[in-house]
Amino acid sequence: MEGKRKILVTTAWPYGNGPIHLGHFTGMVLPADIFARYHRMKGTDVAMVSGTDMHGTPIALKAEEEDVSPEKLSKKYHKIIKKSLEDMEASYDLYTKTTTDNHKKTVQTFFNTIKQNGFIKNKTMEMLYCENDERFLPDRFVEGECPYCGAEDAKGDQCDSCGRTLDPLDLIDPYCSICGETPEIRESDHYFLKLSEFEDKLEDWIEDKSGNWKTNVINFTKQWLDEGLEDRPITRDGI
Ligand SMILES: [Zn+2]
Numbered sequence: 001m002e003g004k005r006k007i008l009v010t011t012a013w014p015y016g017n018g019p020i021h022l023g024h025f026t027g028m029v030l031p032a033d034i035f036a037r038y039h040r041m042k043g044t045d046v047a048m049v050s051g052t053d054m055h056g057t058p059i060a061l062k063a064e065e066e067d068v069s070p071e072k073l074s075k076k077y078h079k080i081i082k083k084s085l086e087d088m089e090a091s092y093d094l095y096t097k098t099t100t101d102n103h104k105k106t107v108q109t110f111f112n113t114i115k116q117n118g119f120i121k122n123k124t125m126e127m128l129y130c131e132n133d134e135r136f137l138p139d140r141f142v143e144g145e146c147p148y149c150g151a152e153d154a155k156g157d158q159c160d161s162c163g164r165t166l167d168p169l170d171l172i173d174p175y176c177s178i179c180g181e182t183p184e185i186r187e188s189d190h191y192f193l194k195l196s197e198f199e200d201k202l203e204d205w206i207e208d209k210s211g212n213w214k215t216n217v218i219n220f221t222k223q224w225l226d227e228g229l230e231d232r233p234i235t236r237d238g239i
């Protein structure tokens with residue numbers, strides 16, 4: 001006899017830099033919640049998990065704005081987000097946060113395993129640096145014009161207008177999100193995930209996904225693979 005089927009349902013982890021609104025709920029939670037409830041009704045063992053991302057530049061930026069520590073800020077919004085999800089009766093089996101011991105241990109295990117398997121490398125990269133604030137400006141610490149669609153408020157990691165993933169150095173006329181000054185280019189050492197080595201494997205892997213993936217998701221993934229996967233920095237300068 002076959003063992004009982006198990007399904008893991010994961011949703012995006014919201015940043016603890018503000019409350020969630022209905023748009024978050026319908027985009028991030030609702031489809032997954034319906035999927036999880038449906039499979040539970042069919043008797044499948046479902047674990048639906050997510051949590052608040054307590055780290056990252058959006059939190060550092062907002063903390064600066066509110067003049068509190070990033071830790072205090074993300075704790076405040078984690079409580080608010082968690083309460084909203086409970087009030088909306090989202091059926092998470094676990095809604096946690098990235099500062100728990102379990103989360104840290106899991107991330108370290110992932111990192112060490114990938115590193116042992118040779119898929120992490122050290123590389124010097126060019127970064128934008130604000131002389132005025134005496135700090136490097138990773139992703140959202142820098143804004144400017146999108147090189148693809150020309151939107152004027154593109155962020156260093158992504159353009160909200162056209163959805164393209166960006167590198168801060170791609171931006172036209174970049175400026176520091178904190179003080180508005182034009183940053184300069186400096187070199188900095190970082191760990192990179194060797195994503196390029198997974199290109200062929202991923203191309204094979206998505207081949208049989210047409211049955212249960214939405215067409216636009218498949219096309220988006222294929223387009224990404226066609227453009228060629230680039231190794232991705234997974235560390236940030238101290239913020
Ligand atoms: Zn754009």
Ligand SMILES: [Zn+2]
Pocket residue numbers: 130131132133176177178179180181
């Ligand atoms: Zn600055």
